[in-house]
Amino acid sequence: MTSPRARWRAVGRAGGGIRLGEIDAAGRLRDERDARAADLAAEVAADPEARWVWSDTGSWYPQLLAAGVRVARCHDLRLCHAILRSSVLVGDDASTLREATAWDEPPPEPDGRGQALFDLDGSAAGVPHDLREVAAEFARQNAALEGASEPARLRLLLAAESAGALVAAEMHAAGVPWSRGVHDGILTQALGPRPRTGELPARLAALAEEVRAALGDAGASLDSQPRLLRSLHRAGVFVDSTSRWELARHEHPVVAPLLAYKKAMRLLTANGWAWMDEWIPRDRFRPVYVPGGVVTGRWASSGGGALQLPRLLRPAVRADPGWRLVVADVAQLEPRILAAMAGDLALADAARGTDLYAGIVSRGILPTRQDAKMALLGAMYGATTGDSGRLVPVLRRAYPRAMGLVDAAARTGESGGVVRTVLGRSSPRPSEAWRDVQSGASDEGADERTAAAARSFARERGRFTRNFIVQGTAAEWALAWLADVRTRLAALPSATSGSPADGVADRAHLAFFLHDEIIVHTPEEQVDAAVAAVRDAAATAGRLLFGGFPIDFRLDLRVSESADKD
């Protein structure tokens, strides 16, 4: 993946301008030179194979992308700092990193105009952008890696994390191709035609009237939970909450229209016409991704709700004319990750070539696919009661290695310890408050309530660390997949016709990523190559994390129909 001759180059601020130079692992800079903001894109474009060291991808890359310049690889100091400073693989060698607190600043708020850094006077809060500080931090990180117990894993993680940051910026720039027309059609179907601002769509208004009629209360408020609860009680529906789960258990004429109303209202407020106008300019959805935004290493998002697009709206994702979408998601990613991490050959065998849950059923472990799914999710989440919790012991007998791994992670968390993913991302230490509660409960004379609360907090943390190792390693696999897809797509030729794009989107490109799913937008003539890239990258990711362990990562993959016709 990496050209052996690629050079590390650093870019940062100096004085009132921008300065760049070659950099080595010790943070020594050579061939430094100043660059005006207007020239930076040209400087970067002139060295397409360089590996760029910079403070924060979100502060530098959007402007380059806007100028049509893509970089092959980077080292995002902010993201890498966060990983190294808390990794148990680094240990005490991270002490200097922990002292460099300026690097713990959260990412700057993206302003959406992609001008922030170049116009700054350098006084703004956030991570340091000064080239000297960039070089010093790069040196600290390399020193921490030198002393790490498994540097190769960490290096892989840092590369994947940084590549993810590039992908996030590129996907924001390219956007998800989105048909406002299809979106509007879905809304109209579900809610009625778009009303004037301030008015309720017709179908929603009709549902509200149905609900009020069923309640026998013409003035019932449906949007205030406390008031709705009282109306329901007056009508004889004795629920403790107004959640879908609880309402659905009651036989009453109000239930069906109320559930329909809540569903429709949710669609209107979360992804209705106002959302469409704000987030889908010119038939592109441009969410703001936040790489490393979750402690487990998953991405978060800010604005637009990129990670919660309702499936109902999926048909609005439409390739441009002459282009196609390659949509791929990994079947049962987390259980497969667990099997591989634990070296559990029996679970890996159940996963081979099939739906993993079906594999568990066909081996006679559990009677139905639903049981298998519930049991496995329960094992990874720490369920102890209910259908799920009841089935976990069955898995414990069938797959002692896999279950032993998550059980051990839970015990570590309950006792205040730190767990880590395969590549070395580590869980946060327990908070001061958590430790106080635990030590308070073991003091002499602690009452039973205190002890019970401490046990409850301990188990809560155990469920978190239990899940952390699996969710976090799955996030690493997905990053490796994503990064390799990116590299493979970049090698494809640009579109011969119908290019929609500005910047990097003149050829097959990643358009969307959601934990275990990616969408590639590709010219028709490159569909086969894009599919191969997605498949080959999945195989590569598995080998990168788990070597020769016989686990396969099955993709559910489909290519969109020709988009030019409805």
Place this chain on the structure above:
DNA sequence: CGGGGCGGCGCG
């Protein structure tokens, strides 16, 4: 009037 908590629900 803005901020934060809460209930609720969308996603994996």
Place this chain on the structure above:
DNA sequence: AAAGCGCGCCGCCCCG
């Protein structure tokens, strides 16, 4: 009304 992890966002409601 969750049981059982991780998120973001909405409207309501209360508080200062």
